[in-house]
Amino acid sequence: MPLKNTGTEQHIKDTAKRLLFAEGKLHATTQEIADAAGVNRTALHYYFRSRDQLIAAIFQEAMQDLSQRLNECMTADQPFKAKTENIIAVFLRHMIAFPYQETFLVTEINTLGKKLITNIQSGPVKSYLEEAADEMKKGTIEKMHPAHFLMNLFSLLSYPLIMAPLYQKLFQVSGKDFKELVNERAKIIINLLFKNQ
Amino acid sequence: MPLKNTGTEQHIKDTAKRLLFAEGKLHATTQEIADAAGVNRTALHYYFRSRDQLIAAIFQEAMQDLSQRLNECMTADQPFKAKTENIIAVFLRHMIAFPYQETFLVTEINTLGKKLITNIQSGPVKSYLEEAADEMKKGTIEKMHPAHFLMNLFSLLSYPLIMAPLYQKLFQVSGKDFKELVNERAKIIINLLFKNQ
């Protein structure tokens, strides 16, 4: 029973991730995914049995990746501000590569989502929130419910990238100029969240 | 040629809006919409000819509504901070009622979106951005590219509501508690965006 493992299975998953999470084709059909991967549509069923299971597989994989990296950041042995800068860098990089992943999560939350959300670890988040509360006492960040601090952070990180096409129109800037704006975000966000002493 | 106008057409549109933009059933079928509206599916085709045209109609109507209200806020004869507080109030109210509308825009941007985005008025936004630039000179808000200011504003407003189901899980709070958090947002956002002198 030697599995040949030609890499087709992973290739299909990677292609599906690109289509769905990077290019935003959230309703891509099995045919479209197969075509993009350069395989016969039946291969999708051979490896994943059904479209739903393929989707579930790539989503789980992507969430695993992301939440693991974030958890590493959050539990790292670092001062709070440096830690936050690191989270920003990691998350921004992810959002630039896969801007539609969160949107997918939200739109599919009623079907796939509910199950997958349940196994999100809230431990690392909790300890990060406690550190934030400490900082508020120290006065390095504004006093508020720690949940607000985290919502602010993720909002400022995610939303501009989710809405990129809209904002490019609204601000009448080119894709290149918008990229520059995005590159400035890390600094802007830190300045906004932390009191400059 | 007296149109009976039993209100069915608007009723179908309102139901579709509720399903898609409020409840987040972004792939609702014509059958589901018809059922929810309590009409025969044929009525949808009678009034709108096709599913696509129904969707286009409700989306255009919703965007018109929102952008008109925002434009009114942005061009109102008010000091900048009061104006911004007003934008926050209007936009928050809208996001609470129709949290999925923006998500829909993003996911459908490749099909319907592109056409509809083109007729977004950038005039009022431009003048609001100029006012923001003035405030930066005055020093009431942090100096940055004005686009960042607007992105910050909309990010802080929209994202927590888009991600509501996720955050409730992450913070382990009840729906009621989360509502309270949302009610605090307006104040939090103003505090974050404006330097407290």
Added chain:
DNA sequence: TTTTTGTTAGACAAAATTGTTAAAATAAAA
């Protein structure tokens, strides 16, 4: 009342999409 116009309903057709089956191709192991 009859006619006209507008609205609703049921049955049917077409299209798009997913899923299944069986056979051919491929590559490693015996």
Added chain:
DNA sequence: TTTTATTTTAACAATTTTGTCTAACAAAAA
């Protein structure tokens, strides 16, 4: 080289969803 298990393909079937057609129904106008 033959065997064996795995991978890929083509043809077909089932399902879901959308769209059309025709007839029934309701209400205002002639």
